[in-house]
Amino acid sequence: MAPVPMEHGLILAAVLFVLGMAGVLMRRNIIFMLLSIEVMLNAAGLAFVVAGSRWGQPDGQIMFIFILTMAAAEVSVGLALAIRFYHMFKTLDTDAANRMRG
């Protein structure tokens, strides 16, 4: 099986990252924003793995494991915040929390 060319992997990672970022910017629901952040993290992880396989080094995959761990931690904190958010505002719409407006 011919190896996947690095360019394809990076393009996929970039596409995933842009999709995730678009989700963060466009979604108003805090759960969906957290999901989009996960997508962005995975895109970054994919870029590490592709780069690692290009240079034949394990570092990329090690980095991915770190990212996974961090993502798990981040999700736990994020979900806790989402629950507090819902308690306070009775909604998941982030635009409701705009009290810091200029």
Added chain:
Amino acid sequence: MNMLELLWLIPAFPLAGFLILAVVGSRLSRNISALIGVGSVFLSALLAVLLGIDFIRSQSAGHVYSQTLWIWFQTAGLNPGITFYLDSLSIVMMFVVTVVGFLIHLYSAEFMFEEEGFSRFFAYMNLFVGSMLVLVLADNLLLLYLGWEGVGLCSYLLIGFWYKDSANGRAAIKAFVVTRIGDTSLAIGLFLLYNNLGTLQIQPLMRLAAINWLPGSTLAVAAAALILGGAVGKSAQLPLQTWLPDAMAGPTPVSALIHAATMVTAGVYLIARTHILFELAPSVQSAVAVVGAATLLIAGFSALTQWDIKRILAYSTISQIGYMFLALGVGAWSAAIFHFMTHAFFKALLFLGAGVVISALDNEHSIFKMGGLRKELPLTFWTFLIGASSLSALPLITAGFYSKDLILWQTWASRSGSPWLWLAGAAGAFLTSLYTFRMVFLTFFGEKKSQITKKPGLRILIPLVVLGILAAASGFIELPPSLGNLTLFTKFMHDSLPSQVEAAVGPETELTLLIVAGSISLAGILIAYFFFMLRPRYAGRITDTGIGSLLHRYWFSGWGFDRLYDVFIVRPFVWAARINKDDFIDLIYLGMAWYNRLFHRVLSASQTGQIRWYAAVIALGAIAIIALAVLS
């Protein structure tokens, strides 16, 4: 040890009292504040009397004493000392300031006892007495100017003592600004004197002026005119008299001490002190007489129409200082100082009596709402009557008669006097007794109109009685030629104020003038009795006629001077200030403020509070930085 070496203690006591009260006054109880405030002035009054006796005993011809404490500062050629100078003129001033000051302090200890800021009041009063003593004892004009400004400051602080009412604050500012005009003139006069004669020490300065300047030379006239400007401002004479009636916004003891007995006569003292300059400038000296004569008439007419007892007394003060200026203007220096002394006694007495009446009637100022207080406040009535008689120069038994008669007689007799000035003075004397007894009859006689709520205590009555005795008896030290010819006061003053008056007319004229002046004063009292006791309706009928009411309103407003200054000075100034508000320099600062506000608006608009907006900005920023890294 020489007693006179204690001279420095006299101003030092009140200044120390001021320091104590100013620093820890708010933590002291009222009784202790009063003890410090009254006690410090008592000590200097005691010392002043002892020193005065010592001075008079040891007096030889031309005897003076001066005491240098230290050199104030040294610059090229100018090294004024903190030096006190004692001669007969400053003894009289010092005596009046400390004794009247002490009596008024004692009175205030009871009168102001309930007031908020009791220790602040005594701090200001002590500072005033200290500054006034520095003024009268100063050996050089610079130290005199220090005291001069010190008393001006205290006047400002005490007029605005009840600062919570903004009208009082306005009166204080008015007094401060109007007298400041005179003070500026005085300061320029000092510059002129120093520039031309090279010293500010009064005695050498006078000697140098007499040697270097010819009578009537431009410099002498300019210097005397500038000093006159200062005196006119401080002593509330035409045309700067408008501040004094408004200064009555202060507490009554303040009006008695500062705006009747002592500070407002500082101008008289200044002219007497520099009388050699005025002798060198005859034109200015006759201007002094004319200012005095005009002021005493204008203020007399205004006093006739006031309803506020304190304003009557204020206009009367302006008018009596007009007499002193008249005397100075005809060269009757010691007559002016004599009238200053008697005036200090009887006017302080009248103000203190008015204070008792006002507080007894629960802060009622209108003489038309008083009446019948003769039985209710007997001691106050009798002392007030003595003061009023002295003010109206009731013949033979009052001090005011002797001092005013001396002025009138010398106005007639002096070379620089004239029958016209005498006539103005005599007309003023008639007005004085008329408005004074109008006030007495309306306040103490007739039917009772309001209930009294407060009776004066001992600390109020003692000053009234002492001042009453002084107001009646202090005239006997100087009797006119036709009545005993006793000239203790003039002789005492002769060293510092040699008389310029040469009697060009005989004793018959003197006696005639004496009788005329006496009958004028009695006539004023009788007419007041007719209009305000026998036929109270007549006065109303006169003011109801067209011209009567016009004159009444005109005089009531102080001859429209306030309005005149408002239209021609205050409003143009405010207008100029307003149009100058947006000048070029201001535009720079306004532009800076405008840009600051713009940036503030932009930056605060970027804080939307929406998390998506922040995320987008972070993303855009990251892209921009990466683009920068890639492209460069």
